[in-house]
Amino acid sequence: MTVTSASPQNTGLMRTLSVLRDVVSRPSGAIGLFLVVFHVVLALVSPWIVPYDYKAMNSAMMLTGPEATHWLGTDHLGRDVFTRVLLGGREALLVTGIATPIAVTWGGFVGILFGLIGGRIDEVLMRVVDAFLSLPWILKMLVLIVTFGTGIEVLIPTLAFFYGIPVIRIARAATHDVVARDFVSAARARGHSRMTIIRHELLPNVLDTLMVEGAMRWSWMLLAFSSLSFLGFGVSPPTPDWGLMIADARGFMSFAPWGVLGPVIAVSSLIIGINLTADALAKALGIDRAQKAPV
Amino acid sequence: MLAMLLRRLFLGLVTVWIVSMIIFAGVEMLPGDSCTAFLEREAKGKLLENCREAQGLNRPAAERYFDWATSAARGDLGISANGEKSIAELVGDRLGNSLLLAACSLALGVPLAIFLGVVTGLWRDRPVDLAVSTLAIFAMTIPEFVSATVLILVFSVWLGWLPGIVLTSASAPASEFFPEIILPVLVLTMVMTAHILRMVRSSVIEVMAGDYIQMATLKGVPYWRIVFWHALPNALLPAINVVALTIAWLLGGVVVIEVVFNYPGLGRMMIDAISDRDLPVVQAIALIVATVYVCVNLSADILTMFANPRLRTLHMRRG
Numbered sequence: 001m002t003v004t005s006a007s008p009q010n011t012g013l014m015r016t017l018s019v020l021r022d023v024v025s026r027p028s029g030a031i032g033l034f035l036v037v038f039h040v041v042l043a044l045v046s047p048w049i050v051p052y053d054y055k056a057m058n059s060a061m062m063l064t065g066p067e068a069t070h071w072l073g074t075d076h077l078g079r080d081v082f083t084r085v086l087l088g089g090r091e092a093l094l095v096t097g098i099a100t101p102i103a104v105t106w107g108g109f110v111g112i113l114f115g116l117i118g119g120r121i122d123e124v125l126m127r128v129v130d131a132f133l134s135l136p137w138i139l140k141m142l143v144l145i146v147t148f149g150t151g152i153e154v155l156i157p158t159l160a161f162f163y164g165i166p167v168i169r170i171a172r173a174a175t176h177d178v179v180a181r182d183f184v185s186a187a188r189a190r191g192h193s194r195m196t197i198i199r200h201e202l203l204p205n206v207l208d209t210l211m212v213e214g215a216m217r218w219s220w221m222l223l224a225f226s227s228l229s230f231l232g233f234g235v236s237p238p239t240p241d242w243g244l245m246i247a248d249a250r251g252f253m254s255f256a257p258w259g260v261l262g263p264v265i266a267v268s269s270l271i272i273g274i275n276l277t278a279d280a281l282a283k284a285l286g287i288d289r290a291q292k293a294p295v
Numbered sequence: 296m297l298a299m300l301l302r303r304l305f306l307g308l309v310t311v312w313i314v315s316m317i318i319f320a321g322v323e324m325l326p327g328d329s330c331t332a333f334l335e336r337e338a339k340g341k342l343l344e345n346c347r348e349a350q351g352l353n354r355p356a357a358e359r360y361f362d363w364a365t366s367a368a369r370g371d372l373g374i375s376a377n378g379e380k381s382i383a384e385l386v387g388d389r390l391g392n393s394l395l396l397a398a399c400s401l402a403l404g405v406p407l408a409i410f411l412g413v414v415t416g417l418w419r420d421r422p423v424d425l426a427v428s429t430l431a432i433f434a435m436t437i438p439e440f441v442s443a444t445v446l447i448l449v450f451s452v453w454l455g456w457l458p459g460i461v462l463t464s465a466s467a468p469a470s471e472f473f474p475e476i477i478l479p480v481l482v483l484t485m486v487m488t489a490h491i492l493r494m495v496r497s498s499v500i501e502v503m504a505g506d507y508i509q510m511a512t513l514k515g516v517p518y519w520r521i522v523f524w525h526a527l528p529n530a531l532l533p534a535i536n537v538v539a540l541t542i543a544w545l546l547g548g549v550v551v552i553e554v555v556f557n558y559p560g561l562g563r564m565m566i567d568a569i570s571d572r573d574l575p576v577v578q579a580i581a582l583i584v585a586t587v588y589v590c591v592n593l594s595a596d597i598l599t600m601f602a603n604p605r606l607r608t609l610h611m612r613r614g
Binding site: 253 | 439543
């Protein structure tokens with residue numbers, strides 16, 4: 001937590017690089033970042049490298065085991081499992097990749113603003129935040145999803161809204177640590193507007209916390225997204241998705257376990273990768289995450 | 296002390312009150328009501344009008360909220376939209392089953408987590424710590440439906456040791472859920488143990504680095520006496536809050552596990568109610584779960600307050 005100096009662009013870039021170097025120098029960070037980059041690159045290029053059409057069914061080869069032509073066998077409709085595993089993270093990464101920045105931005109902004117304003121209105125907001133957090137996540141989401149449909153145009157705003165709420169609390173707490181310091185009082189005394197204070201005094205000081213929070217929210221959002229898919233409330237078939245694939249293949253697990261193993265490894269490695277990266281990032285930025293309970 | 300306690304209680308009540316308004320408003324904003332869900336295709340004209348009349352749905356929202364909230368506060372949760380059965384009765388069995396699942400997981404997970412947390416905290420960066428901490432990251436990050444699926448595959452399909460699905464009916468006595476309950480309990484235990492143990496570990500590390508521990512060491516107090524007498528009482532305090540959050544999560548957030556194992560708890564009832572648009576049941580479950588969350592967190596705060604001498608005597612030092 002340092003106050004930004006004269007040339008923010010230049011020092012900002014230098015700092016980003018040094019933080020990145022710190023993350024990669026930790027074994028967990030290196031492995032995590034590798035997994036994340038691997039999955040993102042795969043999601044971008046997979047449509048051009050998959051061996052089969054993901055929706056091409058083949059009634060002659062249903063639930064066949066792994067072989068030279070189908071590395072991970074075929075599913076109950078005779079579709080190539082390897083192809084579907086390669087494509088299965090695209091929807092999840094697209095939805096969470098858009099929803100995470102939105103959630104952190106709006107939650108962060110509201111948290112900083114109310115942390116700065118303080119007083120009665122801040123107390124009231126925190127009770128509302130508590131109230132939202134006390135409801136199970138799946139209930140909140142499902143009510144909206146069942147009503148408005150399961151497309152990504154519903155999933156993105158739903159995830160972005162509900163996952164921004166815990167960010168409010170984090171951003172507010174981080175702001176409280178800063179607001180009492182002299183340079184904020186000085187800015188107030190100089191007569192700067194709230195927006196100016198937020199932009200120049202508060203944001204640079206809580207940005208680290210928000211970055212780490214964003215990385216964590218991303219992994220929780222992926223968890224939520226794939227759980228929703230698994231329950232049948234996420235992407236709709238025949239779009240390949242890991243959660244949905246596991247749900248479909250579970251029934252045939254006793255004689256065709258390769259159908260679940262592929263997506264199981266894929267979704268686990270992505271979420272573990274994000275978590276390891278977030279942990280390493282937190283350590284590199286000097287923010288203690290272990291103290292925080294999962295919300 | 297008493298003032299602090301009362302303030303906490305008051306804030307908890309306010310939170311529950313806001314939750315009840317959010318729930319009511321949320322359900323209110325949805326298109327359709329329990330009558331359109333109950334009548335389905337015939338939901339038009341006279342029939343719909345009569346149904347709304349009978350259920351009192353055409354009164355103003357504020358009035359209905361007041362009725363719902365006051366009767367819920369008395370423990371009367373109304374009747375479900377389609378079954379004509381009292382919700383309290385429907386929810387009762389499910390809540391009992393959820394409590395059973397939660398109790399088994401807590402009984403297994405909390406001691407295990409505290410033990411592992413203390414061990415890894417004391418032997419920080421040794422092989423034990425690295426192994427357990429790595430496993431913990433796996434346990435807490437892998438989605439529950441994934442670990443559940445893998446456990447079913449291994450213990451039920453391949454080894455055939457444990458049943459992979461719960462077939463007992465919702466109203467059966469607790470004893471009939473064994474051994475079917477073992478696999479869901481294992482999955483939940485894995486996840487919660489990982490969360491609590493990370494918390495305990497970092498807390499133990501922090502406390503062991505404290506001045507008074509160093510002081511005790513310099514005075515020649517035996518190591519294990521330091522650990523059990525001086526360090527652990529302080530190190531385990533923060534665990535109370537995580538355990539509270541875990542309890543809240545166990546009673547409201549384990550929908551996926553209940554679906555995977557076909558376990559008849561509150562979570563599955565919630566999913567079914569949402570799919571059937573049985574709005575009174577959705578409202579009731581949401582209110583129960585949220586109230587449990589607030590109560591559990593409140594108790595944790597109060598417990599921490601009583602257990603922590605520094606907080607207990609705060610007002611004395613302030614004068």
